[in-house]
């Protein structure tokens with residue numbers, strides 16, 4: 001077993017790693033940190049929630065010099081929220097070395113960013129569009145950058161982002177070190193990546209399956225029209241600490257969060273059409289538990305590390321296996337347990353089989369929960385709350401009242417009434433949801449594969465080497481989800 005101090009890191013880094021509560025490196029950290037410190041280019045693939053951020057963050061912070069007041073390291077992420085999160089982690093790693101990391105992303109006032117850039121951060125973490133904006137305005141100079149990281153690299157090199165990445169890399173000296181990380185690394189994307197790298201080392205953590213064993217994976221076969229009632233029942237039965245519900249489209253997310261609120265759940269939506277201020281506040285409230293259910297498009301599928309997410313529901317089955325892996329990976333992180341439930345309409349069963357085939361993991365079927373089970377779930381919660389109050393709270397001021405009431409009514413009726421009052425009974429308020437068409441497994445012919453803006457053929461979104469019998473429907477990648 002390796003310890004962090006065996007990497008030969010400077011004391012102030014070891015100190016901050018201790019401060020972060022990391023006792024020993026995770027497997028991906030153990031393998032990649034020494035190679036990255038040596039200056040190697042790397043492609044690092046390891047399951048969701050296994051510490052890839054620190055795997056690149058530690059060598060990055062170690063290598064930048066506090067005496068050089070120029071940007072020396074740059075991390076590119078596909079979403080704004082991830083840029084903020086990664087920058088926070090780098091700031092923690094660099095806290096004693098006093099390395100400054102700045103997130104730079106779209107939707108935030110550019111003048112504010114320009115002002116912050118004047119404070120000379122050594123590392124920036126940004127989304128592609130805004131980075132290019134700053135390059136064009138000459139408000140960032142990347143000539144001193146010696147290390148580049150593409151987090152969620154397969155997403156960054158996928159259609160929609162690859163040209164932006166090329167444009168950013170053109171600004172950075174060729175002598176740079178390039179690191180790519182993701183939980184999924186389709187072979188064609190890996191091949192594409194080699195173009196941007198020098199003799200990269202490919203570090204793949206040997207895992208039987210691409211998904212983490214700490215995530216229990218289930219599916220429920222359900223008709224489109226029943227999906228919402230089933231979701232509410234599952235929420236009642238499972239009573240997640242925090243849950244993420246993934247929907248296919250922005251409209252779906254809006255409708256779902258409104259419908260959940262109507263039925264008495266505290267839910268908010270997040271997607272690419274909301275203002276950044278709204279996105280920030282929704283995420284903040286979710287992290288502090290003010291909101292229990294986050295309804296999201298794939299904008300929240302990658303990288304986000306939110307503690308307390310015990311459940312993920314794929315209200316709509318994801319379009320491709322990669323999306324499935326990343327979505328369910330928002331739970332079961334750093335060894336914690338999680339439950340992921342995917343809603344599959346009868347016509348989508350084939351698509352689920354395809355996901356199972358690619359991820360090499362069988363998703364267990366669970367039966368459609370009944371209304372009675374939902375009520376039982378809520379009653380159990382009430383009972384637990386009640387017993388906790390007896391143990392933990394001062395209740396003697398209520399004893400007199402209780403005795404008076406018991407003189408009038410029998411104890412079972414009295415307690416039943418109290419339990420009813422305290423229980424959130426399954427709510428059947430009618431809600432309106434626009435139906436989604438089922439997702440079908442389509443054969444994708446090579447000739448009809450989509451092209452990017454410059455007319456170059458995009459590599460097929462293969463996960464590994466995909467079977468010839470299956471091919472997934474292509475997702476038209478856009479920059480906002």
Ligand SMILES: Nc1ncnc2c1ncn2[C@@H]1O[C@H](COP(=O)(O)OP(=O)(O)OP(=O)(O)O)[C@@H](O)[C@H]1O
Nearest residue numbers: 022024025026048049050051052053183303305334
């Ligand atoms: N060595 C360690 N010991 C304990 N906890 C760690 C260690 N390294 C990272 N963590 C914690 O594990 C969690 C997951 O880490 P991280 O977000 O880097 O995962 P990831 O591999 O990037 O996942 P994803 O593929 O979803 O982006 C974080 O809360 C992080 O603080």
Ligand SMILES: [Mg+2]
Nearest residue numbers: 052053151303
């Ligand atoms: Mg990550």
